[in-house]
Amino acid sequence: MSQGLRYQRVMLKLSGESLCExxxxxxxxxxxxxxAELVLAGTRLGAxxxxxxxxxxxxxxxxxxxxxxxxxxxxxxxxLGTAINALALQDALEKxxxxxxxxxxxxxxxxxxxxxxxxxxxxLEKGRIVILSCGSGAPFFTTDTAAALRSVELGAxxxxxxxxxxxxxxxxxxxxxxxxxxxxxxxxxxxxxxxEVMDKTAITLCMENxxxxxxxxxxxxxxxxxxxxxxxxxxxxxx
Numbered sequence: 612m613s614q615g616l617r618y619q620r621v622m623l624k625l626s627g628e629s630l631c632e633x634x635x636x637x638x639x640x641x642x643x644x645x646x647a648e649l650v651l652a653g654t655r656l657g658a659x660x661x662x663x664x665x666x667x668x669x670x671x672x673x674x675x676x677x678x679x680x681x682x683x684x685x686x687x688x689x690x691l692g693t694a695i696n697a698l699a700l701q702d703a704l705e706k707x708x709x710x711x712x713x714x715x716x717x718x719x720x721x722x723x724x725x726x727x728x729x730x731x732x733x734x735l736e737k738g739r740i741v742i743l744s745c746g747s748g749a750p751f752f753t754t755d756t757a758a759a760l761r762s763v764e765l766g767a768x769x770x771x772x773x774x775x776x777x778x779x780x781x782x783x784x785x786x787x788x789x790x791x792x793x794x795x796x797x798x799x800x801x802x803x804x805x806x807e808v809m810d811k812t813a814i815t816l817c818m819e820n821x822x823x824x825x826x827x828x829x830x831x832x833x834x835x836x837x838x839x840x841x842x843x844x845x846x847x848x849x850x
Contacts, residue, residue, distance in 0.1 A: 617841030620659040622762040624772045627668035627696050638699045647703035652832035659735040663743045663758035666692030686750035697744035710739045716748030728764050755809040759816040773829035778846035796848045824848040
């Protein structure tokens with residue numbers, strides 16, 4: 612364990628779009644390499660990092676459901692999209708010398724281990740980056756909720772959500788010049804204000820387990836390093 616870090620074991624929530632160019636779809640190798648550098652920025656400080664990655668660049672279950680696909684079926688399709696992303700991120704990380712393990716919420720033995728809490732914790736203790744794919748393995752739950760669930764299971768000290776903006780704002784800063792960034796918020800403030808940080812199930816799970824959430828800009832790996840050190844980088848959500 613590295614000394615001088617506020618958070619030693621963390622959950623990093625990445626969107627599927629972190630593996631492609633803005634507005635794009637599928638996998639972009641250069642984007643995957645940049646995202647790998649973000650993850651490695653934390654492990655180089657000595658932090659234990661688990662990653663939950665979304666699948667929006669491949670397939671969104673909620674979107675398919677809105678088009679008439681059975682909701683459970685659509686969600687399972689979305690989970691398989693996260694498995695593709697996990698493999699892409701694993702490849703990018705290992706090409707940079709990292710040791711990784713993919714742990715899947717669905718059984719895909721040829722490419723990933725099943726998620727077993729004790730085994731995943733042991734991987735973290737050995738310095739391996741644990742990539743968690745296929746969400747919680749159950750339909751009707753988002754990857755944000757899966758990130759909150761796995762955070763609690765693995766004993767993470769913080770859930771870090773990497774985004775394209777430097778925190779949580781009262782309105783979209785890309786559309787409103789007068790948008791105000793919050794330095795800190797309570798869980799209830801997030802829900803009462805209807806801020807689209809994570810879905811309510813994820814927020815509630817974090818609140819009930821006293822798990823802080825930090826929303827930060829992923830474009831600069833120094834932001835992740837700063838969060839790990841306890842610096843003001845983004846917005847922290849806690850009681």
